[in-house]
Amino acid sequence: MAGYVSDAVIRRLPGYYRHLRELETAGVTQISSQELGKRMQLTPSQIRQDINCFGGFGRQGYGYNVTELKGHIGEILGLDRLHKVIILGAGSIGTAVARYPTFSREGFETIAMFDVAVDKVGGTVGDIPVLSMDKLESFLGENHVDIAVLALPAAYAQDTLDRLYAGGVRAVWNFAPTDLNHPNEMIVVNVHLSDSLQILSYRMAHSEDE
Amino acid sequence: MAGYVSDAVIRRLPGYYRHLRELETAGVTQISSQELGKRMQLTPSQIRQDINCFGGFGRQGYGYNVTELKGHIGEILGLDRLHKVIILGAGSIGTAVARYPTFSREGFETIAMFDVAVDKVGGTVGDIPVLSMDKLESFLGENHVDIAVLALPAAYAQDTLDRLYAGGVRAVWNFAPTDLNHPNEMIVVNVHLSDSLQILSYRMAHSEDE
DNA sequence: TAGATTGTTAATCGATTAACAATC
DNA sequence: TAGATTGTTAATCGATTAACAATC
Numbered sequence: 001m002a003g004y005v006s007d008a009v010i011r012r013l014p015g016y017y018r019h020l021r022e023l024e025t026a027g028v029t030q031i032s033s034q035e036l037g038k039r040m041q042l043t044p045s046q047i048r049q050d051i052n053c054f055g056g057f058g059r060q061g062y063g064y065n066v067t068e069l070k071g072h073i074g075e076i077l078g079l080d081r082l083h084k085v086i087i088l089g090a091g092s093i094g095t096a097v098a099r100y101p102t103f104s105r106e107g108f109e110t111i112a113m114f115d116v117a118v119d120k121v122g123g124t125v126g127d128i129p130v131l132s133m134d135k136l137e138s139f140l141g142e143n144h145v146d147i148a149v150l151a152l153p154a155a156y157a158q159d160t161l162d163r164l165y166a167g168g169v170r171a172v173w174n175f176a177p178t179d180l181n182h183p184n185e186m187i188v189v190n191v192h193l194s195d196s197l198q199i200l201s202y203r204m205a206h207s208e209d210e
Numbered sequence: 211m212a213g214y215v216s217d218a219v220i221r222r223l224p225g226y227y228r229h230l231r232e233l234e235t236a237g238v239t240q241i242s243s244q245e246l247g248k249r250m251q252l253t254p255s256q257i258r259q260d261i262n263c264f265g266g267f268g269r270q271g272y273g274y275n276v277t278e279l280k281g282h283i284g285e286i287l288g289l290d291r292l293h294k295v296i297i298l299g300a301g302s303i304g305t306a307v308a309r310y311p312t313f314s315r316e317g318f319e320t321i322a323m324f325d326v327a328v329d330k331v332g333g334t335v336g337d338i339p340v341l342s343m344d345k346l347e348s349f350l351g352e353n354h355v356d357i358a359v360l361a362l363p364a365a366y367a368q369d370t371l372d373r374l375y376a377g378g379v380r381a382v383w384n385f386a387p388t389d390l391n392h393p394n395e396m397i398v399v400n401v402h403l404s405d406s407l408q409i410l411s412y413r414m415a416h417s418e419d420e
Numbered sequence: 421t422a423g424a425t426t427g428t429t430a431a432t433c434g435a436t437t438a439a440c441a442a443t444c
Numbered sequence: 445t446a447g448a449t450t451g452t453t454a455a456t457c458g459a460t461t462a463a464c465a466a467t468c
Binding site for chain 1: 215220221223224225227228229232250286287288289291293301302303305306307309310312313316318356357380381383387388389395397399401402403404405406407408409410411412413414415416417
């Protein structure tokens with residue numbers, strides 16, 4: 001069904017999912033592109049175009065069924081599957097990711113964390129065991145891992161990514177503040193917290209401009 | 211100097227800054243749009259267009275001086291100013307933000323955290339005092355705050371944002387997984403960690419498509 | 421000077437918006 | 445049926461890329 005879908009559309013999908021979940025929780029069963037657009041600050045046209053990249057989930061004269069559309073978008077996002085996750089780095093960022101309740105709710109299960117600090121190795125974060133970084137290869141040999149989270153200093157990120165790739169991991173969620181080189185068949189999504197804060201700083205510095 | 215600058219350009223600025231910092235650290239003094247483009251996966255044209263939104267920082271036949279350009283972009287991003295920050299929520303995300311070393315290096319100083327949990331109030335995270343949420347208004351009355359970080363559950367985010375606005379805060383960095391309503395003169399930048407993870411999930415689910 | 425590379429204008433490409441027939 | 449709203453095609457708008465004269 002889905003042919004080429006532009007990056008712009010993909011980046012909006014989680015927003016649709018989030019708003020539809022909120023609407024569902026609020027007991028709303030039906031919504032038009034008009035109303036959803038007002039809520040999400042998008043034009044009704046754009047919403048219909050976006051949704052129709054994946055199929056005609058609406059009905060003329062009615063709009064969209066909230067639960068149904070949320071279900072479709074959840075599937076499109078792959079949230080109907082279970083993802084096994086490991087976290088590299090048991091510092092404050094790694095810990096925050098491990099404890100983030102939303103992830104487990106959406107099918108992301110963290111099965112292990114890795115760190116170099118001897119005082120962390122052997123411990124746990126919540127229920128999650130913290131293993132030695134030296135055990136990474138053997139762990140990957142024995143366990144299927146869908147996603148690796150890089151939550152360690154930039155200086156170690158590239159080397160760790162290369163080890164993950166060699167161990168068969170094909171998807172990385174990167175919190176290290178650097179851009180990483182990776183083979184085409186590896187998917188890397190960056191968080192780059194500093195970038196986001198700098199954009200806030202930019203807007204503050206230029207808020208009088210226009 | 212800077213007339214209208216598109217969102218697309220603004221979102222790329224932190225990337226320029228990051229790469230220029232890395233180049234400077236590596237001892238590179240000069241770079242052409244060609245080389246920088248190869249490094250950042252952008253066309254040379256785009257780099258020259260982006261930079262020329264703010265002024266002609268290059269020299270024909272030479273390219274750009276790394277340190278000089280980094281300095282200009284740092285200023286454009288407002289990183290030459292000191293920003294006083296408070297963090298709402300002393301959970302694992304708030305703590306991770308408080309401990310993130312990059313921020314203090316770039317001129318963001320966290321002066322207080324706030325939480326409702328009685329076992330956290332009165333304590334510290336690093337050097338930063340954790341105050342009671344009840345003290346927010348009095349704190350804002352006595353201290354200048356440039357940026358508030360929302361690191362609390364979605365259910366409390368809108369209410370807290372309204373209190374921040376009433377207390378004079380005009381910039382918010384939002385980690386709560388919800389979109390917030392805010393007056394025009396308030397600047398809100400969202401992190402939405404779940405969105406980013408869902409985009410990774412999407413790409414994994416559709417990596418065979420093309 | 422010759423070579424390189426910018427700054428900037430023009431051309432292209434893609435994403436958003438508008439319009440409207442189809443239809444619930 | 446009449447009214448509402450989708451799905452989809454066409455028009456517009458904006459961002460990216462190409463080209464090249466200016467100039468270091």
